[in-house]
Amino acid sequence: MAPNASRPSYWSELMADKKPNGKCFLVGAGPGDLGLVTLRSKQCIEQADVVVYDYLSNPEMLKWAPESAEIIYAGKKAGAHTLTQDEINALLVDKARDGKQVVRLKGGDPFVFGRGAEEAQALAAAHVPFVVVPGITSAIAGPAYAGIPVTHRGKNSHVTFFTGHEDPEKSGTSIDVAALARLGGTQVMLMGVERIEAIAREMLANGMRSDLPVALIRWATTGRQETLVGNLENIARRVADSGFTAPAVVVFGDVVALRNELSWFEDQPLSGKRIVVTRTRSQAGVLSEQLRALGADVIELPTIRIEPPSDLRAFAELVQDAHSYDWIVFTSPNGVTAFFDLFYKLYNDAREIGGVRIAAIGPATAQRIKDFHLKVDLQPEEFVAESIVREFRKQGGVENLRILLARAEKARDLLPKELSALGAIVDEGFAYRTVPETRDVTGARRRLLEEGADLITFTSSSTVENFLALGLAWPAGMQVASIGPVTSATAHERGLEVAIEARRHDIMGLVEAIRKFF
Ligand code: SAH
Numbered sequence: 001m002a003p004n005a006s007r008p009s010y011w012s013e014l015m016a017d018k019k020p021n022g023k024c025f026l027v028g029a030g031p032g033d034l035g036l037v038t039l040r041s042k043q044c045i046e047q048a049d050v051v052v053y054d055y056l057s058n059p060e061m062l063k064w065a066p067e068s069a070e071i072i073y074a075g076k077k078a079g080a081h082t083l084t085q086d087e088i089n090a091l092l093v094d095k096a097r098d099g100k101q102v103v104r105l106k107g108g109d110p111f112v113f114g115r116g117a118e119e120a121q122a123l124a125a126a127h128v129p130f131v132v133v134p135g136i137t138s139a140i141a142g143p144a145y146a147g148i149p150v151t152h153r154g155k156n157s158h159v160t161f162f163t164g165h166e167d168p169e170k171s172g173t174s175i176d177v178a179a180l181a182r183l184g185g186t187q188v189m190l191m192g193v194e195r196i197e198a199i200a201r202e203m204l205a206n207g208m209r210s211d212l213p214v215a216l217i218r219w220a221t222t223g224r225q226e227t228l229v230g231n232l233e234n235i236a237r238r239v240a241d242s243g244f245t246a247p248a249v250v251v252f253g254d255v256v257a258l259r260n261e262l263s264w265f266e267d268q269p270l271s272g273k274r275i276v277v278t279r280t281r282s283q284a285g286v287l288s289e290q291l292r293a294l295g296a297d298v299i300e301l302p303t304i305r306i307e308p309p310s311d312l313r314a315f316a317e318l319v320q321d322a323h324s325y326d327w328i329v330f331t332s333p334n335g336v337t338a339f340f341d342l343f344y345k346l347y348n349d350a351r352e353i354g355g356v357r358i359a360a361i362g363p364a365t366a367q368r369i370k371d372f373h374l375k376v377d378l379q380p381e382e383f384v385a386e387s388i389v390r391e392f393r394k395q396g397g398v399e400n401l402r403i404l405l406a407r408a409e410k411a412r413d414l415l416p417k418e419l420s421a422l423g424a425i426v427d428e429g430f431a432y433r434t435v436p437e438t439r440d441v442t443g444a445r446r447r448l449l450e451e452g453a454d455l456i457t458f459t460s461s462s463t464v465e466n467f468l469a470l471g472l473a474w475p476a477g478m479q480v481a482s483i484g485p486v487t488s489a490t491a492h493e494r495g496l497e498v499a500i501e502a503r504r505h506d507i508m509g510l511v512e513a514i515r516k517f518f
Contacts, residue, residue, distance in 0.1 A: 022096035024123050025103045026110040028135015029057030033145075033221035034292075036136045037061060041105075044133060049100040052091060056107025056138075056247060058222070059442040060300065063281060065103075071441060085115060089122035096128040109137040113163050113190050139188045142220030142249035146227045147263035148256055150186050155254045158185040164192020164199055164250070175199070181206035186253035193218075193246040197236035203252070204232055213256035218248035223274060223297020224451075225266060229256060268295025269515050276448060276456040276478070278303050278463040280437070283333075287457065290511045299453060301444040302437045303466035306334050309409055309430040312342075318404055318429040319343050323354030325427075326401040327378075329388065331361045331415070333368040335406045338431035340372050350374075356404075361388055363506050389418040399423035408462075409433040434462050436469060445472060452476060455500075457510060459483045461490035468494055481517070483510050 025044045030036040037058075045051060045064040053062065054075030062071055072091070074083045083091065088104075095102045110116030110132060123130040139161050143150050150159045160183060162175060180187055181203060192199060193216065204210060210233040217227045230238045232252070238244070265271070274297040277284045281302045288298045309315050319342045322328060330336045343353070350373070359378040360366040366376045378395065380387040392398050402425045405416055409430040416426045440446070452475035458464045464487060480498045482488040484505030488498045500517045502509035 021129065022099045023101055024092050024096045024119075024128055024130040025101070025133060026116050026120060026130060027103050027105050027133040028109045028137075029053070029061060029105045029107050030136045031108055031138040031141040031145075031221040032056075032058050032219065033141075034058055034060050036141060036221060038133065038135065040133045041135065044103050044131075045105070047101060048103040050095045050102045051105060052088065052095075052102065053105040054107060057105040059444075061105065062441050063300075065441075085118060089119055092119060093122060093126040093128055096123070096130075097126075106135070107138065108141075109135040112137045112139060112161070138220055138247075138249050139190055142217045143188065143215070143251050143255075145221045145225060145265040146215060146217045146251075147259040147261070147265070148215060148217075148251055149258060149262070150188060150251070150255060152255050152258060155258070156185040158183070160185060160187045162187065162189055164189045164195045175202075177202040178206045181208045184253075186251065186255050189250040189252070191246070192250055193239065193244065193248045196239050196250065200232050200236050208232055208252075212252060213254060215251045215256045215259065216244055216248045217251070218244060218246070220249055221265075223271075223292065223295065225271075227259070227263075227266060229259065265295065270518060271295035273297065273455065273518055274299065274451065274453040275514070276301050276453050278457060278467050279459050280304055280306055280434075282306070283459075287459070287507050287510070290507065291514070294511070294515060299444050299447055300442065301448060301467075303463055303470060304434040305437045306338075306432050307435050308338075309433050311430065315429050315431055316342055316346065318406075318427060320346050322404060323352060323356060324402065325356050325404045327357050327359055327398070327403045329359045329361075329403060329405045329415070329419075330365050330369065331405070331407045331411065333364050335408065335431045336360075336365060336368040336372070339406045339429075359388060359391075386414065386418075388415065389422070392419070392422065392424075397422055400425070403427070404429055406431045434466070436466055445470070448475060449473060453478045455479050455481055455514065457481045457483075457514070458487050458491060459507070459510065461487050463487075464490045464494060464496070481510060481514055483507075 027041045027044050029041065042064055045061055048065055048069050050070045050072065051062060051065050052072045052074045065071060074088050092102055092104055104119060106114045106116050108114060120130060140150055160180065210231065212232045214232055214235040215227055215229045216239065217225065219225050228238055228242060228244050270291060275291050276299045277288050278301055279287060284300045284302060288300055291298050319339060322343065357377040358369055358374060360369055360376045361380060366379045369376050378391055380391040398419060400423060403419055404427050406429045416428055419426050449472060456478055458480065480491055480496050481500035482491055482498050483502050488501050491498050500513050502513045
């Protein structure tokens with residue numbers, strides 16, 4: 001029941017009126033941080049029929065695309081293109097001519113060294129209508145996230161952007177290093193890590209100061225950001241010694257020194273830590289956001305997906321009779337959502353729920369109930385199934401009371417048994433089922449295997465089971481964080497060592513425990 005994001009109507013009109021003819025949106029994906037994507041970019045992705053994305057656009061954005069959208073990976077690192085530029089141009093034109101809303105996602109800003117202009121020219125030549133959605137360029141955001149303002153009143157009054165990687169078909173060099181040397185100010189180079197040695201040498205030969213500060217920022221604005229600082233004299237050696245690789249933004253200029261005072265992003269509690277979030281796509285958001293806000297590099301790797309129960313009819317019958325129970329017990333937010341989605345299909349009056357009392361395990365479950373404007377009558381302090389039994393006992397027992405339990409298929413059967421043992425008449429309603437997530441639209445699994453991780457978070461037993469069921473190789477050194485004792489027990493049973501267990505068994509508690517651990 002998440003409220004639908006409202007979109008300005010002019011936008012859907014714009015998207016709709018060209019439908020038969022298709023259109024291409026050249027969209028800036030920003031420098032990497034998901035929060036630095038524009039609202040317009042997100043709208044474009046949400047309404048796309050086709051998304052063509054490249055190496056530098058954060059693949060997490062693909063989760064905004066409709067399930068039916070065709071997702072095409074077009075670009076790889078320099079030198080290893082998946083599609084040639086001509087093929088990309090032709091693809092955009094063809095898909096748009098098919099009547100598709102085509103989103104061409106490009107890292108940073110589409111018109112800054114990204115060959116976006118060439119794509120626009122191809123579209124224009126083919127008379128395919130197009131829209132340009134500018135993005136935040138890494139040339140400015142990268143330095144900013146390293147604590148380097150590209151301008152500063154006391155240090156410089158102009159900025160130059162230049163590319164270090166030139167068109168391979170061009171002969172000779174067209175970077176006018178002599179002009180750069182005369183110009184001074186801040187100079188920002190994109191695509192130049194591999195050529196840093198030659199460029200620094202030429203800059204020195206053209207009279208630039210050997211102690212001019214230089215900084216390289218790689219994977220800027222993401223949890224993998226790293227910054228290397230030196231001067232014109234020593235930077236090439238430092239790059240070689242540290243094995244510093246692309247993609248990186250290089251800043252030449254006195255503003256680099258301001259980093260000593262202004263560095264912020266790399267100094268957060270979880271900076272440099274890569275953390276895997278295994279919740280379902282729809283639930284991962286809060287945990288991922290909180291970890292990212294602390295500087296972590298988050299890989300969202302959903303292992304399960306929520307689907308309707310195998311016997312929806314049986315559950316619907318229980319929902320229909322909900323008013324005849326003394327209690328409804330919810331054990332997860334998903335159960336609450338599934339229950340009320342169905343309830344409001346059956347009834348159009350909230351009062352049909354009658355006088356039934358409502359119990360919730362865990363604050364997230366309670367919150368979801370409150371989202372439906374209902375009061376929670378019983379919420380055990382400890383967020384594990386066992387304690388709800390204890391709370392019922394405290395409330396004078398449940399003898400002869402009718403209890404409806406809305407839960408997942410294949411949930412642990414402790415709760416109904418214990419409640420029955422206390423004399424309650426328990427009906428189990430299977431509200432939903434969790435199925436393995438088989439898709440990997442954002443390439444998270446590949447990333448985990450290639451880059452490893454410092455920590456994996458498990459927020460329920462099923463996330464443990466389902467992660468292991470994927471059969472991925474366990475990255476070296478990856479530790480386990482668990483939301484609570486039940487999840488930890490499952491992890492132990494499956495031979496995992498639990499390094500972190502949340503004291504408070506909810507997302508906030510888990511984040512707090514992770515923060516303390518590092
Ligand atoms: N249109 C992009 C630039 C594309 S050219 C923009 O506006 O940012 C590709 C180059 O951009 C890379 O070689 C690198 O120099 C730079 N770049 C893009 N994203 C980056 C990031 N997150 N961190 C560091 N450099 C990045």
